[in-house]
């Protein structure tokens with residue numbers, strides 16, 4: 485029986501007599517936080533279109549997040565804002581509700597706080613995924629794999645100008661994965677003899693990897709990882725052209741989170 489499966493009976497006719505056959509229903513009651521936002525609205529549409537999911541609460545600014553609990557959400561998806569997401573998670577984890585989180589802004593300190601809350605709520609699962617699109621997940625994986633072979637690497641992330649934060653959660657995560665791969669390969673610091681006269685000219689330094697953030701109307705979510713070695717470069721690029729790109733990954737997280745208690749960072753282990 486799945487974690488939230490409920491057994492129900494269906495009636496069938498065999499040999500002229502009615503009999504009952506047990507059928508296991510795996511429907512999941514889902515709440516969405518940030519339901520009127522750019523991604524939240526897309527997630528609501530995805531949940532409503534799925535045969536095995538029920539949208540029981542759609543919450544945004546002005547609504548009471550307690551509704552998520554009182555309406556029986558088993559899993560809550562959060563696409564809100566880095567400034568408010570921790571408050572939501574404290575409420576959800578305290579109530580034993582699983583969470584699938586796309587909202588950015590998770591540093592080591594926040595993750596440690598979250599782990600502490602989860603220790604007091606055994607059986608509850610939280611998935612924090614910097615990016616739910618399959619192409620972005622593959623882009624991060626390919627970048628980490630390539631990083632061991634190149635002396636140089638820089639990341640350019642490009643987004644719409646209404647984005648809450650910079651650098652993007654995806655770029656931070658990519659930089660961390662690339663930096664780890666470089667360490668494991670025994671590579672030292674990336675070569676850079678530049679002496680800059682303007683702050684910011686070389687972007688932000690994330691674990692020794694330079695990250696550049698572009699914000700321009702017309703863009704949605706894009707990233708390039710530029711790797712360089714003697715006489716060659718390799719550019720790994722991903723483009724999200726529509727927010728529909730995030731929905732299948734979110735629904736995969738929703739369906740899998742009850743079976744993965746504790747904290748998971750990145751959708752990779754659900755694929």
Ligand SMILES: NC(=O)C1=CN([C@@H]2O[C@H](COP(=O)(O)OP(=O)(O)OC[C@H]3O[C@@H](n4cnc5c(N)ncnc54)[C@H](OP(=O)(O)O)[C@@H]3O)[C@@H](O)[C@H]2O)C=CC1
Nearest residue numbers: 518520521522523544545563564568586587588614615616
């Ligand atoms: N992991 C991933 O794959 C992705 C992650 N993201 C991240 O998701 C987050 C949201 O992005 P996006 O959808 O573009 O942002 P939006 O601003 O379009 O949506 C956020 C929504 O949350 C609402 N909101 C803000 N505070 C609260 C609150 N306290 N309670 C309930 N709702 C609240 C906002 O309302 P109001 O507008 O009134 O403030 C808005 O409707 C960002 O951190 C972004 O980086 C985005 C895309 C993909």
Ligand SMILES: O=C(O)C1=N[C@H](C(=O)O)C[C@H](O)C1
Nearest residue numbers: 588614615647652653654705
């Ligand atoms: O705000 C966005 O739009 C996005 N945010 C996430 C991030 O910061 O990485 C994911 C994607 O890049 C879109």
